[in-house]
Amino acid sequence: MRLMNYVMTYSYVLGGVTAVMWIMRFIVFDLQESSKYLIANGRDEEAIEVLHRIARKNGRTVTLTLEKLRAAAHEQAGSTQTANKLSTLQVLKNSVSSLSFSHVTPLFSTRRLAINTSLTIALWGLIGLAYPLFNGFITLYLSTQIPNSTLSTNETYRDYAIISVMGIPGSIVACLVVDFTRKNPGKFAMGGRKVTMAVSTALTGVFLFLFTTSKSHAAVLGYSCASGFTENAMYGVLYAYTPEVFPAPHRGTGDAICSAFNRVTGLLAPIIKIVTTHADGSPIGGASAANGPIFVSATLFLVSSLLMLLLPIETAGKAAL
Structure with missing residues (x-):
């Protein structure tokens, strides 16, 4: 019985700490989604907004716009934004297809x-x-x-x-x-x-x-x-x-x-x-x-x-x- 009480106490403490850290993640730490992930899912506008938000947080400015981003990706400026969101499997396939040792x-x-x-x-x-x-x-x-x-x-x-x-x-x-x-x-x-x-x-x-x-x-x-x-x-x-x-x-x-x-x-x-x-x-x-x-x-x-x-x-x- 004493062992069970120790295990329960240990579980409550760990669970409590995890819950506090989860709350702090939204209130104290203003974490943003990765721009790379957003772009990979076709969410270009959100990616640009994340970059601007990070820049404002650090007292900097970003001149990157959606048009410039598309131009860099050899897309026609002013074209319709890609609204189709890629699935996790599609993102994984795209990542594997471009696998190289360029960073190794x-x-x-x-x-x-x-x-x-x-x-x-x-x-x-x-x-x-x-x-x-x-x-x-x-x-x-x-x-x-x-x-x-x-x-x-x-x-x-x-x-x-x-x-x-x-x-x-x-x-x-x-x-x-x-x-x-x-x-x-x-x-x-x-x-x-x-x-x-x-x-x-x-x-x-x-x-x-x-x-x-x-x-x-x-x-x-x-x-x-x-x-x-x-x-x-x-x-x-x-x-x-x-x-x-x-x-x-x-x-x-x-x-x-x-x-x-x-x-x-x-x-x-x-x-x-x-x-x-x-x-x-x-x-x-x-x-x-x-x-x-x-x-x-x-x-x-x-x-x-x-x-x-x-x-x-x-x-x-x-x-x-």
């Missing part, structure tokens, strides 16, 4: 950019495997390596809350370190995107290695808090760095490739767990093998930190590409 090849247009793009994609892939690999095997490790590791529902939620709260300062510290470098251009400072990422990622790997030495609940909680702190710092900088190193016209494509590679490698974590455990969930090779995946996860974080130092582009204190 520019990401590798120069040697320096090609190296940076390749390393960035690799980083997202490695971290995409390391993070779920640890989380997927942590329960197996605790059940085989930590005596009396079973906690009550109240204690479990308490620990989750502590770990989550301790992770918040990680993003703040990372921001301060990066911002210190941005305010000191041309001067050597132990900061910047690359160094901050590398240090926080390396510390995450170190804390995960130390996690495998835990023999008590207090040690597990302590190393979990430490790794949560450094992971937040790492992710905060990585999310800021990634779009900055892709040329603006092709930034969405670069981000999408990184995100896709991150998800693909993440799929390997549950597969690894399936092939390394018995049907009853016990590790193949005995209890001594339960910490193997955590070692692999920690190693992947350390390898990622080394790759971050090899990134040829630093964006702190500089304009994005």
Whole structure:
């Protein structure tokens, strides 16, 4: 009964937050539909209005008119507006028919950019495997390596809350370190995107290695808090760095490739767990093998930190590409 009450409370809290964000989307954030989507559906006038509205919001003016838009699309000026709205399937077919690598090849247009793009994609892939690999095997490790590791529902939620709260300062510290470098251009400072990422990622790997030495609940909680702190710092900088190193016209494509590679490698974590455990969930090779995946996860974080130092582009204190 107590577990059911916790689940219901958790559901109400999440539902309440979602409802508040939904209301804020209409009242606080004046979000507009994408002009590209509107044009794809034949709603040219609405697309022009969205552009004008965004311009007014930013204190700018837009001279684009419906006639100019049609002229740019090689349509006859003054012709009847296309009223036929395309279906979602038609829009999808049109998008696939025009599929090309025109936004991919520019990401590798120069040697320096090609190296940076390749390393960035690799980083997202490695971290995409390391993070779920640890989380997927942590329960197996605790059940085989930590005596009396079973906690009550109240204690479990308490620990989750502590770990989550301790992770918040990680993003703040990372921001301060990066911002210190941005305010000191041309001067050597132990900061910047690359160094901050590398240090926080390396510390995450170190804390995960130390996690495998835990023999008590207090040690597990302590190393979990430490790794949560450094992971937040790492992710905060990585999310800021990634779009900055892709040329603006092709930034969405670069981000999408990184995100896709991150998800693909993440799929390997549950597969690894399936092939390394018995049907009853016990590790193949005995209890001594339960910490193997955590070692692999920690190693992947350390390898990622080394790759971050090899990134040829630093964006702190500089304009994005």
